[in-house]
Amino acid sequence: MTDSQKPIGVAVLGFGNVGSQVVRIIEQSADDLAARIGAPLVLRGVGVRRVADDRGISIDKLTDNIEELVSRDDVDIVVELMGPVEPARKAILAALEQGKSVVTANKALMAVSTGELAQAAENARVDLYFEASVAGAIPVIRPLTQSLAGDSVVRVAGIVNGTTNYILSEMDSTGADYASALADASALGYAEADPTADVEGYDAAAKAAILASIAFHTRVSSNDVYREGITKVSSVDFESAKALGCTIKLLAICERLTSDEGQQRVSARVYPALVPLDHPLAAVNGAFNAVVVEAEAAGRLMFYGQGAGGAPTASAVMGDLVMAARNRVQGGRGPRESKYAKLPIAPIGFIPTRYYVNMDVADRTGVLSAVAAEFGKRDVSIAEVRQEGMVDEGGQRRGARIVVVTHQATDAALSETVSALADLDVVQSINSVLRMEGTTE
Amino acid sequence: MTDSQKPIGVAVLGFGNVGSQVVRIIEQSADDLAARIGAPLVLRGVGVRRVADDRGISIDKLTDNIEELVSRDDVDIVVELMGPVEPARKAILAALEQGKSVVTANKALMAVSTGELAQAAENARVDLYFEASVAGAIPVIRPLTQSLAGDSVVRVAGIVNGTTNYILSEMDSTGADYASALADASALGYAEADPTADVEGYDAAAKAAILASIAFHTRVSSNDVYREGITKVSSVDFESAKALGCTIKLLAICERLTSDEGQQRVSARVYPALVPLDHPLAAVNGAFNAVVVEAEAAGRLMFYGQGAGGAPTASAVMGDLVMAARNRVQGGRGPRESKYAKLPIAPIGFIPTRYYVNMDVADRTGVLSAVAAEFGKRDVSIAEVRQEGMVDEGGQRRGARIVVVTHQATDAALSETVSALADLDVVQSINSVLRMEGTTE
Numbered sequence: 001m002t003d004s005q006k007p008i009g010v011a012v013l014g015f016g017n018v019g020s021q022v023v024r025i026i027e028q029s030a031d032d033l034a035a036r037i038g039a040p041l042v043l044r045g046v047g048v049r050r051v052a053d054d055r056g057i058s059i060d061k062l063t064d065n066i067e068e069l070v071s072r073d074d075v076d077i078v079v080e081l082m083g084p085v086e087p088a089r090k091a092i093l094a095a096l097e098q099g100k101s102v103v104t105a106n107k108a109l110m111a112v113s114t115g116e117l118a119q120a121a122e123n124a125r126v127d128l129y130f131e132a133s134v135a136g137a138i139p140v141i142r143p144l145t146q147s148l149a150g151d152s153v154v155r156v157a158g159i160v161n162g163t164t165n166y167i168l169s170e171m172d173s174t175g176a177d178y179a180s181a182l183a184d185a186s187a188l189g190y191a192e193a194d195p196t197a198d199v200e201g202y203d204a205a206a207k208a209a210i211l212a213s214i215a216f217h218t219r220v221s222s223n224d225v226y227r228e229g230i231t232k233v234s235s236v237d238f239e240s241a242k243a244l245g246c247t248i249k250l251l252a253i254c255e256r257l258t259s260d261e262g263q264q265r266v267s268a269r270v271y272p273a274l275v276p277l278d279h280p281l282a283a284v285n286g287a288f289n290a291v292v293v294e295a296e297a298a299g300r301l302m303f304y305g306q307g308a309g310g311a312p313t314a315s316a317v318m319g320d321l322v323m324a325a326r327n328r329v330q331g332g333r334g335p336r337e338s339k340y341a342k343l344p345i346a347p348i349g350f351i352p353t354r355y356y357v358n359m360d361v362a363d364r365t366g367v368l369s370a371v372a373a374e375f376g377k378r379d380v381s382i383a384e385v386r387q388e389g390m391v392d393e394g395g396q397r398r399g400a401r402i403v404v405v406t407h408q409a410t411d412a413a414l415s416e417t418v419s420a421l422a423d424l425d426v427v428q429s430i431n432s433v434l435r436m437e438g439t440t441e
Numbered sequence: 442m443t444d445s446q447k448p449i450g451v452a453v454l455g456f457g458n459v460g461s462q463v464v465r466i467i468e469q470s471a472d473d474l475a476a477r478i479g480a481p482l483v484l485r486g487v488g489v490r491r492v493a494d495d496r497g498i499s500i501d502k503l504t505d506n507i508e509e510l511v512s513r514d515d516v517d518i519v520v521e522l523m524g525p526v527e528p529a530r531k532a533i534l535a536a537l538e539q540g541k542s543v544v545t546a547n548k549a550l551m552a553v554s555t556g557e558l559a560q561a562a563e564n565a566r567v568d569l570y571f572e573a574s575v576a577g578a579i580p581v582i583r584p585l586t587q588s589l590a591g592d593s594v595v596r597v598a599g600i601v602n603g604t605t606n607y608i609l610s611e612m613d614s615t616g617a618d619y620a621s622a623l624a625d626a627s628a629l630g631y632a633e634a635d636p637t638a639d640v641e642g643y644d645a646a647a648k649a650a651i652l653a654s655i656a657f658h659t660r661v662s663s664n665d666v667y668r669e670g671i672t673k674v675s676s677v678d679f680e681s682a683k684a685l686g687c688t689i690k691l692l693a694i695c696e697r698l699t700s701d702e703g704q705q706r707v708s709a710r711v712y713p714a715l716v717p718l719d720h721p722l723a724a725v726n727g728a729f730n731a732v733v734v735e736a737e738a739a740g741r742l743m744f745y746g747q748g749a750g751g752a753p754t755a756s757a758v759m760g761d762l763v764m765a766a767r768n769r770v771q772g773g774r775g776p777r778e779s780k781y782a783k784l785p786i787a788p789i790g791f792i793p794t795r796y797y798v799n800m801d802v803a804d805r806t807g808v809l810s811a812v813a814a815e816f817g818k819r820d821v822s823i824a825e826v827r828q829e830g831m832v833d834e835g836g837q838r839r840g841a842r843i844v845v846v847t848h849q850a851t852d853a854a855l856s857e858t859v860s861a862l863a864d865l866d867v868v869q870s871i872n873s874v875l876r877m878e879g880t881t882e
């Protein structure tokens with residue numbers, strides 16, 4: 001061990017939910033951390049927006065001059081916990097260019113700028129770690145980049161957003177509709193004042209991009225991710241889900257697809273999906289996260305834990321920080337993957353999946369055959385049809401509700417079928433359409 | 442990247458379940474591996490006992506001269522997949538002393554010789570990786586040593602032996618007794634001809650020692666692990682477990698305990714335990730493994746997957762091999778923890794736990810109070826008492842069966858209570874005693 005006594009200087013940018021916990025651990029666990037790193041870890045400063053704010057706890061070293069803090073000669077590692085894309089990007093680039101290693105929890109940034117930031121880290125020969133950017137406390141980045149480095153990952157499917165999982169779990173267990181489950185989540189602090197990033201799937205899409213990049217050794221950005229949120233999921237969907245032995249989860253799915261000609265493509269997508277109750281993701285409730293990884297040799301692995309919150313996220317940040325510090329003490333930086341492919345992105349229409357379609361139809365003979373014909377025309381085979389009861393209007397029987405679950409077909413064939421159904425005279429309304437996870441029949 | 446074209450030479454020792462899969466992946470994924478490592482990975486030789494054996498597949502490079510293979514100048518990394526302790530230990534030490542990095546799946550060895558081997562790796566400044574030694578394909582070593590390096594692990598509890606988990610799952614779901622479940626497991630290839638290492642808990646104890654060492658940054662060996670196997674678990678226990686809303690699992694538990702005076706101690710233990718059905722480990726069935734880690738900041742994490750088998754274990758070996766090779770290409774070896782504590786081992790009597798006691802008693806008044814008095818004398822409080830029916834003998838009512846579940850007390854107080862109960866006149870037999878996991882009431 002070289003220079004084992006020279007301390008490692010750390011700047012923490014951000015003193016919010018995560019930053020304050022990171023600072024607490026650096027201070028309270030100083031001895032343990034020094035033993036694990038081989039040198040003391042010394043906090044040089046904490047960057048915030050408003051130095052004068054009353055934060056309820058005493059903290060010196062606060063500064064709003066991020067640029068100056070990052071540039072200090074005695075700062076070796078910069079921990080970025082401000083979010084969102086800017087000013088984080090600028091601060092991280094400055095840190096890397098000045099030869100400092102960087103740890104960040106910023107998924108929004110890592111999902112758009114991985115290539116640029118990785119290149120800057122490569123040029124400066126320093127570490128850039130971002131374990132906390134996906135699934136909070138749960139180790140997923142390091143298992144994917146290291147433990148599975150000699151295997152071939154085929155698919156990653158995860159529940160990576162706690163807010164939407166809380167809402168969907170609530171709808172499932174109480175029968176609540178979306179609006180009241182969202183209101184509950186907000187009241188309990190599980191949803192932010194503006195929940196758009198969560199409920200429209202943007203947060204999950206950023207994580208899907210990061211997961212796809214590292215799982216498939218290629219560059220995938222947020223914009224490459226097909227995305228549907230949970231705002232249209234209804235209590236009727238949950239009733240149908242139950243009847244089908246399923247629940248509904250917002251999934252981030254990354255897949256490596258090989259065409260008949262051997263061409264590799266990558267798919268990254270986020271949508272609410274029916275999940276059979278015996279699937280390991282079905283039991284992941286509330287604010288918990290889980291990521292299922294399927295690899296050729298390893299088979300199916302699952303990683304489960306708290307996906308957000310100040311302390312759990314700080315745990316992942318601290319793991320990265322100790323590793324970056326240990327690398328500095330022991331000779332520079334950690335081993336990393338330097339060759340990234342640029343595999344093409346498979347459009348959603350190309351993806352084989354299964355659909356659940358819930359529709360109201362006229363109550364007359366021949367309806368079912370007209371409906372079935374639309375599936376048949378596009379080579380979509382039907383796995384299950386359920387008539388879920390009559391639709392009444394003012395005491396008048398008006399029609400029937402039909403739920404169809406298909407076998408696997410391409411998303412394009414399935415969505416064309418749904419469009420065609422909507423145009424049929426006998427179909428009064430398409431109430432909802434969801435994809436189904438976990439079985440390939 | 443330095444020397445990116447110089448190949449990394451690999452010797453694989455052992456061509457059995459795991460070794461043959463490792464060789465297959467090295468050969469079939471050569472291009473991918475080279476891209477991820479930054480240099481080609483070249484197999485120099487495969488060590489076996491009997492070169493002449495017909496192995497069903499064509500493999501050149503076989504040799505029974507392990508010493509010579511390990512010493513080859515063009516071998517940079519030795520992958521040891523022979524087991525058991527010897528000749529593996531000798532081969533690994535020779536490799537390390539000659540400056541070769543080592544990857545092994547050998548839990549029996551790693552649980553007794555960690556200190557010696559780690560020191561040899563430290564002296565030679567090379568890597569010694571052993572992810573596959575615990576829980577097969579499931580990444581646990583790397584998450585514990587790296588992802589959680591900045592957190593404080595409090596407890597690890599895992600199902601880490603597939604054979605015993607298969608037998609217990611079978612007993613639970615079919616009501617089979619131990620002997621016939623073991624026979625089934627053997628017939629299906631889940632249990633070896635001599636199942637002692639599995640059913641008596643030796644294999645799980647080795648893994649507990651490894652987990653405790655890395656989770657608590659201290660040296661724990663197999664001999665430090667308290668161990669009970671599953672041979673005495675009966676179908677009656679499973680009936681009682683069901684009545685209590687539990688199942689029974691063989692658990693490997695590692696705990697960090699702090700005495701009132703602030704003295705840190707470590708406990709590592711293996712025994713069959715009642716696990717409440719809502720505990721995440723209760724649903725881990727068949728040959729699957731899972732490890733639950735509790736850390737101060739992260740909270741509870743779970744890692745789940747295939748804990749054994751040639752291909753899954755090879756996945757973990759390959760991850761280590763790629764990392765060791767990447768380290769060689771990029772500058773020597775990976776970062777590691779170099780300071781290990783030597784925390785004292787807490788004896789089993791010291792451990793707070795809960796007991797389930799199943800006994801037959803005389804069917805007369807005052808029995809329950811005599812039984813309860815023995816618990817009370819040792820300050821053990823009773824959580825639940827169930828009378829599970831009368832015990833008949835030849836049509837004659839002979840006594841009653843009583844099941845007691847305690848609140849938490851020290852293992853010493855609990856086991857003394859059981860001894861005292863056995864001495865009571867009114868107690869006809871103690872049928873079984875199991876500890877209970879997962880609740881601390």
Ligand SMILES: NC(=O)c1ccc[n+]([C@@H]2O[C@H](COP(=O)([O-])OP(=O)(O)OC[C@H]3O[C@@H](n4cnc5c(N)ncnc54)[C@H](OP(=O)(O)O)[C@@H]3O)[C@@H](O)[C@H]2O)c1
Pocket residue numbers: 013014015016017018019047048049050051053064066080081082083084086087105106107108132133136307308309310313
């Ligand atoms: N919270 C979680 O559970 C979680 C989980 C995973 C990842 N993350 C990521 O972690 C990061 C931090 O999240 P958080 O929840 O801790 O955020 P937060 O509570 O809103 O805290 C943000 C902190 O950054 C500071 N900051 C913001 N903009 C700044 C600027 N322009 N200049 C200087 N300081 C600035 C704020 O200063 P003031 O205190 O002066 O306002 C505040 O201390 C985000 O990237 C987030 O996506 C969070």
Ligand SMILES: NC(=O)c1ccc[n+]([C@@H]2O[C@H](COP(=O)([O-])OP(=O)(O)OC[C@H]3O[C@@H](n4cnc5c(N)ncnc54)[C@H](OP(=O)(O)O)[C@@H]3O)[C@@H](O)[C@H]2O)c1
Pocket residue numbers: 454455456457458459460488489490491492494505507521522523524525527528546547548549573574577748749750751754
């Ligand atoms: N199997 C699993 O699921 C699993 C899971 C985790 C860890 N592990 C560990 O991985 C290691 C290998 O397990 P395995 O199941 O692959 O064992 P295996 O099928 O019994 O194969 C052992 C191999 O090692 C060779 N070998 C044994 N003793 C030798 C000696 N003295 N000199 C030279 N070669 C020798 C054997 O040669 P021959 O072919 O000539 O007999 C055979 O090729 C063990 O340490 C085990 O604990 C196994």
